[in-house]
Amino acid sequence: MGERAKKDSLFDGFADVAKAMANGRRAELIDVLAQGERHVDDLAAEIGQSVANTSFHLRVLAGAGLVVTRRAGTRIYYRLTSPRVADLWAALRDVAGAHYDEIDALARAYLGRRDELDQITRVELMERLAHGEIVVVDVRPSVEYEAGHIVGARSIPSDRLARELSTLPADREIVAYCRGPYCVYADDAVRLLRRRGLRARRLEDGFPEWREAALPTESTTADITK
Amino acid sequence: MGERAKKDSLFDGFADVAKAMANGRRAELIDVLAQGERHVDDLAAEIGQSVANTSFHLRVLAGAGLVVTRRAGTRIYYRLTSPRVADLWAALRDVAGAHYDEIDALARAYLGRRDELDQITRVELMERLAHGEIVVVDVRPSVEYEAGHIVGARSIPSDRLARELSTLPADREIVAYCRGPYCVYADDAVRLLRRRGLRARRLEDGFPEWREAALPTESTTADITK
DNA sequence: TACCTTGTCAAGAAGTTGCTTGAATATGAG
DNA sequence: CTCATATTCAAGCAACTTCTTGACAAGGTA
Numbered sequence: 001m002g003e004r005a006k007k008d009s010l011f012d013g014f015a016d017v018a019k020a021m022a023n024g025r026r027a028e029l030i031d032v033l034a035q036g037e038r039h040v041d042d043l044a045a046e047i048g049q050s051v052a053n054t055s056f057h058l059r060v061l062a063g064a065g066l067v068v069t070r071r072a073g074t075r076i077y078y079r080l081t082s083p084r085v086a087d088l089w090a091a092l093r094d095v096a097g098a099h100y101d102e103i104d105a106l107a108r109a110y111l112g113r114r115d116e117l118d119q120i121t122r123v124e125l126m127e128r129l130a131h132g133e134i135v136v137v138d139v140r141p142s143v144e145y146e147a148g149h150i151v152g153a154r155s156i157p158s159d160r161l162a163r164e165l166s167t168l169p170a171d172r173e174i175v176a177y178c179r180g181p182y183c184v185y186a187d188d189a190v191r192l193l194r195r196r197g198l199r200a201r202r203l204e205d206g207f208p209e210w211r212e213a214a215l216p217t218e219s220t221t222a223d224i225t226k
Numbered sequence: 227m228g229e230r231a232k233k234d235s236l237f238d239g240f241a242d243v244a245k246a247m248a249n250g251r252r253a254e255l256i257d258v259l260a261q262g263e264r265h266v267d268d269l270a271a272e273i274g275q276s277v278a279n280t281s282f283h284l285r286v287l288a289g290a291g292l293v294v295t296r297r298a299g300t301r302i303y304y305r306l307t308s309p310r311v312a313d314l315w316a317a318l319r320d321v322a323g324a325h326y327d328e329i330d331a332l333a334r335a336y337l338g339r340r341d342e343l344d345q346i347t348r349v350e351l352m353e354r355l356a357h358g359e360i361v362v363v364d365v366r367p368s369v370e371y372e373a374g375h376i377v378g379a380r381s382i383p384s385d386r387l388a389r390e391l392s393t394l395p396a397d398r399e400i401v402a403y404c405r406g407p408y409c410v411y412a413d414d415a416v417r418l419l420r421r422r423g424l425r426a427r428r429l430e431d432g433f434p435e436w437r438e439a440a441l442p443t444e445s446t447t448a449d450i451t452k
Numbered sequence: 453t454a455c456c457t458t459g460t461c462a463a464g465a466a467g468t469t470g471c472t473t474g475a476a477t478a479t480g481a482g
Numbered sequence: 483c484t485c486a487t488a489t490t491c492a493a494g495c496a497a498c499t500t501c502t503t504g505a506c507a508a509g510g511t512a
Contacts, residue, residue, distance in 0.1 A: 003410075004274050006336040010408060011257070012250035013332045017322040022245040023500080024238035031237070040459060048230050053501055055460055065325030074458045074509055081325045084317075091310075091317040096243040099291030099307045106239045110232040182236060184229075249470080266489060279471055281490055300479050300488045 020064030021092065025049055026057045029078075033067060034086045034208040035140065035179055036147025037079035086208050093182065111187050118190075118201040120175055122213055125203055128173075135169060137161075137176045139185040140207070146220040150177065150210055158185040165196060177203035177210075246290030247318065251275055252283045255304075259293060260312045260434040261366065261405055262373025263305035312434050319408065337413050344416075344427040346401055348439055351429055354399075361395060363387075363402045365411040366433070372446040376403065376436055384411040391422060403429035403436075 001009075021027060028047045032038060038046070044054035058078050061067040066085050070077045080086055096103050120128075128134040129152060136153040138145045145155040156164050158178075168174060174193055178185035186202045193200035203210075211217050247253060254273045258264060264272070270280035284304050287293045292311050296303045306312055322329050346354075354360040355378060362379040364371045371381035382390050384404075394400060400419055404411035412428045419426035429436075437443050 001335075003336070006332075007254070007410075008250055008274075010329070010332040010336045011253040013326065013329050014253045014319060014322050015248050015250045016328070017318055017326050018244050018247035018253070019499095022241050022248040024234055024241045025500090027237040027240045027244070028233070041457095048234075050502075051459070052461085052503080055458095056501085059460080065327065066321070071509085074456095076459060084321050084324055088314075088317040088321045091314040092243060093240060095292070095310050095314045096240050098310055100239065100243050101291065102242070103236070103239050106232075106236040110229070110236045184233075245469095251470090276472075277489070278473080278491090281488095282470085285490080297479085300486095302489065 017064045017066070020061050020066055021089070023057065023060075025053075026061055027089075029054075029057060029061060030066065030080070030085070030089050031179060031182075033078060033080050034089060035144040037070070037077045038143065039075040039077050041075075042143070043078065083212060086212065090180075090209070090212075093180070097181070107182060111182070111184055112191075114187065117187060119204045120201045121204050122210060122215060125175055126215060128175075133172065135172050135174045136203075137168075137174055137189065138178070138207070139176050139189045140178045140183075144179075144207075148211065148217050148219040149207060151216040151218050153177075158188060161189055161192060165193075168193075168198065170198060172199075174198055174200040175203055176200060178206050180206035180208060243290045243292070246287050246292055247315070249283065249286075251279075252287055253315075255280075255283060255287065256292065256306070256311070256315050257405060257408075259304060259306050260315060261370040263296070263303045264369065265301040265303050267301075268369070269304065309438060312438065316406075316435070316438075319406070323407070333408060337408070337410050338417075340413065343413060345430045346427045347430050348436060348441060351401055352441060354401075359398065361398050361400045362429075363394075363400055363415065364404070364433070365402050365415045366404050366409075370405075370433070374437065374443050374445040375433060377442040377444050379403075384414060387415055387418060391419075394419075394424060396424060398425075400424055400426040401429055402426060404432050406432035406434060 021030065025047050029043060032043060032046050040051060040055055040058065043058070044051045047054060049057075058067065062069065062078075065081055067078045068081050070079075097107075125134070125136070129136070136150055138149045138153040138155050139158045139161060140155075141157050142155055145153075145157075149155070176186040176189040176193070178189075181204070183206055186206070190200045190202045207217075247256065251273050255269060258269060258272050266277060266281055266284065269284070270277045273280060275283075284293065288295065288304075291307055293304050294307050296305070323333075351360070351362070355362065362376055364375045364379040364381050365384045365387060366381075367383050368381055371379075371383075375381065402412040402415040402419070404415075407430070409432055412432070416426045416428045433443075
């Protein structure tokens with residue numbers, strides 16, 4: 001095998017890892033797994049695919065080294081191999097958002113207009129938290145909250161928010177967060193809260209970016225992903 | 227179109243960008259373009275493919291927003307859209323090297339054993355440069371040197387090194403660098419220099435990482451990529 | 453033991469990707 | 483204006499990808 005063939009094989013190897021991310025359903029899986037580990041059944045429901053197909057996609061991700069598994073009884077839990085994988089996913093989203101024109105229109109179609117949606121930076125939230133001026137609400141599914149959340153945050157999954165509105169204080173600002181910059185839950189939450197006359201903002205990005213910035217987190221279950 | 231379909235479309239959009247990188251030849255193109263802009267003919271020779279096929283792959287990269295073009299006479303020059311694309315490429319290489327087992331074997335087959343190859347960090351090189359203790363040699367093709375190189379580095383492309391060996395000082399340490407951690411030129415240069423009794427080390431990573439770290443660079447031609 | 457739950461694997465239909473060849477287009481030189 | 487050079491585009495075929503269905507395997511439970 002010549003030098004050219006060896007070089008081609010090496011770069012085919014890098015391309016294999018890109019291939020693992022080169023499918024919308026696998027991209028969704030990575031986005032969910034960046035929140036913490038989940039079992040196959042649960043992931044299948046999350047991405048709206050059959051268990052067989054979800055299992056197939058997870059095997060592809062595992063084949064490229066992006067995810068690893070752990071068995072607990074009859075369940076098999078998948079998680080990202082390391083925080084580097086979340087970094088790679090963030091870099092991909094970043095480039096796509098900045099340079100791939102389609103993303104703008106697709107994001108607007110899925111998330112709606114964001115003009116009226118005030119955002120708060122991680123730094124500002126950190127300062128406000130220290131002064132206890134603010135209520136932080138985690139609107140992701142509760143299993144994700146349990147795997148890890150912003151310290152002091154309260155869990156009110158998106159689908160329960162309307163019912164539990166009355167338990168939120170009207171005199172303090174509320175900050176909602178979810179999975180990341182392209183996650184719809186916090187957007188919907190902020191819009192709902194503002195319609196009901198509460199002061200609400202969305203945290204820029206989501207939990208994975210907060211954790212990546214080494215800001216304080218806590219978890220309910222033992223956190224196997226860190 | 228329901229929420230699920232909209233979400234799927236958005237993630238298909240992210241996957242499109244991954245797809246653009248999900249081919250070995252396109253990965254090689256990104257690696258070369260991270261050094262600076264190049265025209266199609268030149269890129270075709272660099273990746274060992276026909277001009278038609280190279281042009282096709284470049285159109286795929288452009289379609290995903292990863293590269294942009296500029297015309298100069300009959301030539302069309304391609305370059306990465308922004309440094310973010312180089313960051314994404316670095317993140318992909320990083321994950322592949324850390325978690326995708328195949329890469330180890332493929333890299334060893336292409337680069338040879340690196341055990342005996344002393345590396346120097348960017349920080350250490352920066353310090354040594356300030357004291358003028360060291361000779362830095364850029365062993366990439368000269369067009370890449372011209373597009374941008376480490377300040378004070380001397381250009382001796384890999385294929386001319388054996389002939390120009392005698393012009394290097396025997397009393398000072400020599401540091402060779404090239405395109406990045408998986409580039410073979412600097413490895414070969416360090417091995418050759420050491421066999422000839424010179425003190426030589428390889429810079430960790432390569433020029434794109436030096437530039438990304440905002441360390442001092444200079445260029446011969448006007449640098450359109452920055 | 454038999455049976456249930458959870459997840460994986462194999463085969464196959466429909467669509468997509470990669471490379472080659474040859475024609476088409478755009479710019480510059482004479 | 484004509485010709486040469488550089489690049490792109492279109493057609494076509496082989497190889498791969500995605501998702502479905504149904505069979506299989508591994509672990510837990512009665």
